[in-house]
Amino acid sequence: MPKLEQFEIKKYWQIFSGLKPADNKVNHDQVLPILYNSKLDSSVLNQIWFLADIDDDDNLDFEEFVICMRLIFDMVNKNIDKVPDELPDWLVPGSKASLIKERKQRKQQENADLPKQETPEVDWYMSPEDVTQYEKMLGTCERSRDGTVTFPSLSWMVKSKFFNIGPSDMDKVWNLVNPRNLSSIDKDPAFYFIHCLRQCNDVGARIPSELPKALADICNKERVSYDLKSAQADVKKIVKNDETKADTTPRNDTSALDAPVDTITDVDALEKELALLDAELSRAKANNESTAAQNTARQLREQFEGLLKYRQHQTLEHSKKGHISIPINSRAVAEDLDNIEEQVNALESYLRNKQSELQSLEREIASFR
Known part of the structure; x- marks a missing residue:
């Protein structure tokens, strides 16, 4: 991994100044457009933010901003395959060395004291309050003429609500609630789409590989067509007893x-x-x-x-x-x-x-x- 160059630091300063820092710091919302433009997965961006925010105040001063930008550029340019667990020494500012040491000691102590926790599972139960909230969120999406909603419409709404969700997360959950690969889905699968991604965003829940059977039946259900001209309506009554003679009357007979x-x-x-x-x-x-x-x-x-x-x-x-x-x-x-x-x-x-x-x-x- 190449070391920091002076021209690089100047470039980061121009970006930092353009974000209009207050007290030489920028918050998460100010940096968010840069994070999104990188096209990196939300889990990767969360790791980078955690490493860069050395003093854990959820803001970045210029030195921390340089760390954040450098890690983003290295990931985008494939200089590194993954975000390191700890900052390399050459990327640690001298003024932050003591804080880095304290962070390492605190992390070791926490790992020693706390039992290892597994990634939480998605809880599929939706309370009445959840349903009301999802109704409002779904109401902001553009609907198809049959009342269904498409992936682009849902994904734009989710992006504006859940900042820790990346494109790959949305693709996985869309395939989960839309097993028949339809161009749009009904309200119930859309609710489960939002509900699952909300838990992934809020508590880091793991996206399951399959739905519970009761939910799978709902998401797999056949849409009933009530158009008499549709293929679904083109059914024939079962011939009973000895009636085996085919109907030869043309259907266009007026x-x-x-x-x-x-x-x-x-x-x-x-x-x-x-x-x-x-x-x-x-x-x-x-x-x-x-x-x-x-x-x-x-x-x-x-x-x-x-x-x-x-x-x-x-x-x-x-x-x-x-x-x-x-x-x-x-x-x-x-x-x-x-x-x-x-x-x-x-x-x-x-x-x-x-x-x-x-x-x-x-x-x-x-x-x-």
Whole structure:
């Protein structure tokens, strides 16, 4: 490692003066832009700051600032592979030699007196106060149209809140809560993302290699699509008994739309489905189920309501034209209803899962009391 040169010290003085020191000292916030610009991991920067802050006052005078800058430059330029455990003698200012000696003695005494502590594990329990705080933090992030949040949006928010978190930490936790490698994630995984990084920042918790099973199930859950044109909605009803004959009716056949239907039966069925959805919505609100579950139920209800209005209009138009006896493609209509039935089943399954998650969390809360 090359020794300090005079031109180097002059360069550091220019940087130090530009930070507008008070009483010949700069604090952590003043040096923070330089630390971030180095692109070094937060754990490395913490080690450098600790070595440079010889008097442990969380400020750097010029001599300490020189130590900090030199270690940063050596790490960035690959002059050293890691931050040394102790400062080399040539980097210790003469005025700080006695403090360095005291620090070594104090460290030896602490190591002798205190039992070795392991790195704390992440505690995944979120208190109501935590959830409220994370709601506010998530509210500052830019959301996608479906309400999800992307990695860049989350990472910018985290950087502004947690100063001890580096890019590699965020990458690890993002992969942890987003195992399906989606471009954006729902609110629950986003909460766990913030919660984990907060503990890494505050208490130095170790990022786990995998989530607990209950949380993994939440982060792995399939997003339910309520768009009848989506691939998820393109399902076929299982053939029962001896019905093995394939449906050869083209799906773009407009005869089903031009015919009046069994429209009365169709309308009655839709009205019943709407009544069931209204009951489901009321139950979800009464049980204080998640906003996401209530929103998806509400969106599905709007789709049913639109289809009902269309069928009612179709019935009225064909009644006026006297086309009641025109035959229709009843198979296409039945298949549409089957698809709608699958959507209702998917919604009910989704709501049951949310209920199960809520009960699981309540049991966990009770276990801590």
